[in-house]
Amino acid sequence: MNGKNLQYYVEKMKRLKIDRAHGPAPHKPVLLLSVIALIEDGQVTENRIELCPELAEAFIRYWSRVTDRKPDISLPFFHLKSDKFWHLHPNTDYEKALQVANPLKGISRLREVVSHASLDDELFLLLTDAIDRETIRQTLIRTYFHEHREQVGELIAEAQQIGAYRESLIDEVESPFSTSKPRRRTGVNTKVRDAGFRQAIMRLYDYTCAVCELRIVTMDGESATEAAHIIPFRVSQNDDARNGISLCKLHHWAFDRGLFSLSGKHRVIVSGLMSDKRPTEWRLTELKDKPIQLPDRVKLRPAQEAMAWHRDNVLR
Ligand SMILES: [Zn+2]
Structure with a gap:
């Protein structure tokens, strides 16, 4: 000793x-x-x-x-x-x-x-x-931190709740995927829910846009990527990791507006509405058929049911 x-x-x-x-x-x-x-x-x-x-x-x-x-x-x-x-x-x-x-x-x-x-x-x-x-x-x-012990304690408790929620979303992939989850989880507030979903998706995709592979993370923890729901949460109530994808702010915007979607083989489908004509390699139409970046674990990849829902209901 x-x-x-x-x-x-x-x-x-x-x-x-x-x-x-x-x-x-x-x-x-x-x-x-x-x-x-x-x-x-x-x-x-x-x-x-x-x-x-x-x-x-x-x-x-x-x-x-x-x-x-x-x-x-x-x-x-x-x-x-x-x-x-x-x-x-x-x-x-x-x-x-x-x-x-x-x-x-x-x-x-x-x-x-x-x-x-x-x-x-x-x-x-x-x-x-x-x-x-x-x-x-x-x-x-x-x-x-005697003076601030309550605030510090709240922060620790909140981080623990977010971590537990994040892990529950990863564990969920052991059960069949469902396109809607009417039952509300008890005891999980919106802040914990949002942060837990974001953490799960950012860790699976390493803060990288699945479509364009942009990755910007600052040293104070800001990042250019967001955790997007494939079937919107207001419709599905589903934070399952298989209903999520990491997208940069631009592609999140375009995805939610149906300017592109995903095929059953996890490739980009571009909306016929797209009218970009200027000769630039960054235009969305250039992403047609591109395979997206996916988590290594097959079970954690976007669910077929979620992508089909997005094609049927959001793609324009
Ligand atoms: Zn992007």
Whole structure:
């Protein structure tokens, strides 16, 4: 035993080295809450923490609940190394840049130099255990967010509900697809429903438009793609992953207006209404017959019944 047990890390969390020179700036505890959220949600499954949009998005979500100051995830991502349980790993050829005493400023520079961070193996193991993880999380909340504990608690509960709803949509593909679901799920509000459906579809399609393959994701978690229902939710009440598809904003608009649809072989059918004549490779008519991008797992691909409904009822 090297003594690095739960109690050791609870004490560590209570004594994070925090610069209070410019007033309360809970960068480090917010980053740790964000890492914990990603581990809990199954987005971080090994001891390798990348400065990815999902982490930045979680950071901003917590940050905005506890302070009005401008968020900067690069600060704690770099400085947490002074607490000795957080280790930075350089990209190849950047080993020296990481050794210099000067902090790396800004997300771009940090991502250029640092490949990822890792935790002490002992700490990572504790965070993969639901009970130990909660002990560490509650320590952070009690120590740094006492005033905002309710808001932070609400955020954690909401993320858990969204994750559970997302997983239920993936599990649904084990049952036959239905074009309408009159029964309302109890206890799931619209915000959780929308966010869970979006998460399920974005993860299946990796934030990529299934039609044009556009993928734009910013470091604060914004993306140019949307989770579209094939049979609209108001008609089907169905968030089943097989009733969803990831589309860029333009193609979502065109799909909902019946300017294109999908064949039984997951290829693009273009409406005869399309009148684009200008010689540009981006025009919608050029997408005719193009096979769309699909999730690897066949069961999770758009359902035949949903695509047929869209052809019969929306395609013009
Ligand atoms: Zn597109």
